Amino acid sequence: MKKNVSFRLGKLSFLINKRSFITTVGLTLLIILLMIVSLGIGQMKISPIHVVKAIFSASTDMENLVVQSFRMPRILLSILAGAALAMSGAILQGIIRNPLASPDIIGITGGASFTTVAFLALYSDRSNTLTLSIHWLPLASFIGAVVIGFLVYFLAWKNGGIAPIRLVLIGVGVSAAVQALTTMMMLLGPIFTASRANIWITGSVNGTNWTEVATLAPWILFLTFILFVYSRRLNMHDLGEELVTNAGGFVQKDRFILLLLSTALAGGAVAFAGGVGFVGLMAPHMARRLVGSSYGVLLPVSALLGGTIVLVADLIARTAFAPLEVPVGVFTSAIGAPYFIYLLFKSRNK
Amino acid sequence: MIKSNANKIIVLTIGVLLVVFLMWASTIFGLTKVTTQTLVNSIYHFDGSNEHIIIQQARIPRALIAAAVGGSLAIAGAIMQGLTNNPLASPSLFGVNAGASFLVVVGISFLGFTSSGSFTWLAFAGAAVSSIIVYVLGSMGRDGITPIKITLAGAAIAALFSSLTQGILTLNESALDQVLFWLAGSVQGRDLDVLIGVLPYLILGWLASIFIGKQMNVLTMGEDIAKGLGQKTLLIKIVGAIIVVLLAGGSVAIAGPIGFIGIVIPHISRWFVGIDYRWIIPYSGLLGAMLLLMADIAARYIIMPAEVPVGVMTAFIGVPFFIYIARRGINE
Numbered sequence: 001m002k003k004n005v006s007f008r009l010g011k012l013s014f015l016i017n018k019r020s021f022i023t024t025v026g027l028t029l030l031i032i033l034l035m036i037v038s039l040g041i042g043q044m045k046i047s048p049i050h051v052v053k054a055i056f057s058a059s060t061d062m063e064n065l066v067v068q069s070f071r072m073p074r075i076l077l078s079i080l081a082g083a084a085l086a087m088s089g090a091i092l093q094g095i096i097r098n099p100l101a102s103p104d105i106i107g108i109t110g111g112a113s114f115t116t117v118a119f120l121a122l123y124s125d126r127s128n129t130l131t132l133s134i135h136w137l138p139l140a141s142f143i144g145a146v147v148i149g150f151l152v153y154f155l156a157w158k159n160g161g162i163a164p165i166r167l168v169l170i171g172v173g174v175s176a177a178v179q180a181l182t183t184m185m186m187l188l189g190p191i192f193t194a195s196r197a198n199i200w201i202t203g204s205v206n207g208t209n210w211t212e213v214a215t216l217a218p219w220i221l222f223l224t225f226i227l228f229v230y231s232r233r234l235n236m237h238d239l240g241e242e243l244v245t246n247a248g249g250f251v252q253k254d255r256f257i258l259l260l261l262s263t264a265l266a267g268g269a270v271a272f273a274g275g276v277g278f279v280g281l282m283a284p285h286m287a288r289r290l291v292g293s294s295y296g297v298l299l300p301v302s303a304l305l306g307g308t309i310v311l312v313a314d315l316i317a318r319t320a321f322a323p324l325e326v327p328v329g330v331f332t333s334a335i336g337a338p339y340f341i342y343l344l345f346k347s348r349n350k
Numbered sequence: 351m352i353k354s355n356a357n358k359i360i361v362l363t364i365g366v367l368l369v370v371f372l373m374w375a376s377t378i379f380g381l382t383k384v385t386t387q388t389l390v391n392s393i394y395h396f397d398g399s400n401e402h403i404i405i406q407q408a409r410i411p412r413a414l415i416a417a418a419v420g421g422s423l424a425i426a427g428a429i430m431q432g433l434t435n436n437p438l439a440s441p442s443l444f445g446v447n448a449g450a451s452f453l454v455v456v457g458i459s460f461l462g463f464t465s466s467g468s469f470t471w472l473a474f475a476g477a478a479v480s481s482i483i484v485y486v487l488g489s490m491g492r493d494g495i496t497p498i499k500i501t502l503a504g505a506a507i508a509a510l511f512s513s514l515t516q517g518i519l520t521l522n523e524s525a526l527d528q529v530l531f532w533l534a535g536s537v538q539g540r541d542l543d544v545l546i547g548v549l550p551y552l553i554l555g556w557l558a559s560i561f562i563g564k565q566m567n568v569l570t571m572g573e574d575i576a577k578g579l580g581q582k583t584l585l586i587k588i589v590g591a592i593i594v595v596l597l598a599g600g601s602v603a604i605a606g607p608i609g610f611i612g613i614v615i616p617h618i619s620r621w622f623v624g625i626d627y628r629w630i631i632p633y634s635g636l637l638g639a640m641l642l643l644m645a646d647i648a649a650r651y652i653i654m655p656a657e658v659p660v661g662v663m664t665a666f667i668g669v670p671f672f673i674y675i676a677r678r679g680i681n682e
Contacts, residue, residue, distance in 0.1 A: 104509055105506065155673050168502065169498075173676060175505075176609060180661060180666070183659065195520070277513050326520070327517065329517070330520070340510070344487045
């Protein structure tokens, strides 16, 4: 049996690895299945058949309302955010060439947390109502992610380039600084803001509406498209600086663009779902296990896995302690941190 | 760098005087300014007036706590940098503070602890657990401890514990209210009793750290050389780790996680006295006390009448320094 199948359509042609293809299709089906399950579970239980009916029907009974207006946007947002974080982590692991890199560790998530908390603290008045529309919040956190991403980038720049180790170390330092700033902002605002900010920092998709999904989706899709054009380059970076130069690539220019993409993806996800931790670390690793390290397939598989992780974590978060809702980030960290320790253990001789 | 031992002792004495001076300044300056005369009177002829109460209940504990915590964190940092051979090592970045905070928050939310005195053991336990995890993770593998491995392990453990802490706090708003200021790291509003409760452990740590200096010098030459010279390296590492846990855990129990003192101060000490740990450790203690006292005084004036948590101040001072070291290169 052949390992690869070639696909040709006029001038466009590429090889499809059977295993990757099967994995991708399998994961897509898994996500759809999980979506249907997740749509049905909650305070109001709906059978899978009714869920499918409710998705496609236009009637206005209770089941439809719950599925279409409450659960659907939340689930879609979980998937989008998970996918974005996973791709962001995959890129970072490619450029930093360290399997332990992720948007949380180099400070991108921290930057977004800071601007979000600052927004909540500075724009609420004494009666705890926001003086500015909440719709600006994603913009604020996005700006935070990008600004901190670039701050780390420029501080790590030395002798005409970015050394991956320096990038990580400076990321760790800068995230400590923004964490201090975040705490200060939480103290400056009223306690109501503090607890709301705290939920956001931990990461939560509670109360998502369609507008949020509609804002995030095009953004993620657009970035994903650009990313696929760049995935070829990412493959070279994974092999080392010298190889990139020998193969005619531009090390620093590529790193800049890839880092920009990574930050934009993580920023978008964090802006809507908050600081959901460890997804950007876990998903790419699992994907590498499944399909190897060629970014052409690694990226979509990471994205699918990232979406699955957040979807499942949110399902647990909203049902396990019902009626209490735990922020989804608590669960991703609870799975992610032991996984991280396992990775550290595995990579001990590298 | 100061060369002769006599001069080092002179500078050390000046350091002690400076710490005393800063403690005096810490009791004098603030929203309510008091005179030295009132300070003396409040000690010898306490009359229950507002100013006297402020001095007795707020200012003096605060000055003492700042000095003790600052010194302890700096010494803990110096020992960590020596043990791990990593200039970026410090209690905050290696997750020791985060581990201690996590268990304290668990104590408050689930075990119903309210008095700061009961935090102490939890903070020690948390500091111990997280430093063991980070050390084991960072030293696994053939090439032993490498700076990048242990820094990443530290960052990950810190991230893990802080996200778990946040998770607990989202479920328990009253606990959030109670611990938020503590979590930012502050020496304000702490009872003297808390300090007195922890002080025996801190003193034990200080004394042990002075005696371990000579052994640290041998150890920093490299594990193989140290073993060749007949040192029981494992024993020294364990003693060093216990000191770190006592000092960092004790500090967190009193003041919450205050970052960056442990990373900045040992470097400044090295600038004064070179690479000899017998000197670095006492110098770190004094300089750490000075830094925290100064940061705490400054924290009162920045957004008067409110106060910036001193942990935020030390982060402002420490991060540029950290970035400078990271840029200079960790292997030089």
